[in-house]
Amino acid sequence: MKLNLFLLSNLLCAAVLAQAPDPTPGPVIKEYGAVWDITKATYKTDTSATYKAVFDVMNSPEDKTQVNPWIETAARFLNMHARAGVAPEQLQVALIVHNKASTDLLDNTHYRERFGTDNPNSPLIKALMDSGAQVVFCGQSSVARQVPAEQILEGVQLSLSAMTALIQFQNQGYRLIKF
Template identity: 45%
Template sequence: MKKALFLLLLLAATPSISQQLESGTVIPEYGKTYPIASPEFKTDTNAVLKVVFDVDRSFKALKPNALIETAARFLNMHEKAGVNSENMKVALVLHGQSVNDVLKNEYYTVKNPGVSQNPNLKLIEALSKNGVEIILCGQSATHHKVTREKASEHITFALSAMTALVQLQNDGYQLIKF
């Protein structure tokens, strides 16, 4: 039921076929977006946009996790709309199956036979270099045997996803859950 609703919402939000995805300037390799001419709901380009993405799933082992890439889309899209990068505070909280997406190549390939490298590592590095805080649930990490030694150096461990989500929301971050 959730997948059907998600697909229906995705189709309803899909721009016309003539529009092409465009790269952004914040993280050009990731997070392409569609240009939207003259939206009626105006983007407040002076606001500080504090957002936390709740990422709990993983998808195809050969491609970057689309939920992680959402942070790049957010940055690229809002920068194009005129929001100063200093006014965008972005965090990702990874838990559940998504904790495997932060594994260094040698550990990722063991969990994903036939895959030569973790496609998420370059994305995670690019996000981190652009100020995105990437937080890993310590509970999920421990359950899935993802240790600090096995994980990307661009992530931070938390006691739990619940802890990180509550604290970030207490600090004014708005939760986005797909």
């Protein structure tokens, strides 16, 4: 009986998920950051507030042909809040990249040398920076992970350390987002 209830429960969950609409990207980051519209929220989003978020990005997928989902979280943040009615100029985003995610900041030439493929994160990072997001690379990880500043994507800033950048952004009122 327990096994049958377990199977029935799993089948019901699968059926519910199969009926859910697919998330969609945009409007801020058009190719990334797919989210669902939430039309019946009872905890309302304050559309008059300024949202300052700093994302601590330290992990990266093992498959180097995949976009880093921890970087894409920033795109989801921008898209979901814009859809909820928060003006894009009220959304301030910074990504602090370090540790295993260090190579995700390599330009295509150097990424190809290491992994045999173009950097799948490059278009996403460019789109984030084009939307006003700051991308900051940890100088300590740059040395430790052998990712010199000369090899990273244009527009990415180099800091003394991830710790330093995280503290400075939080001192400026940014709220830490860590997944």
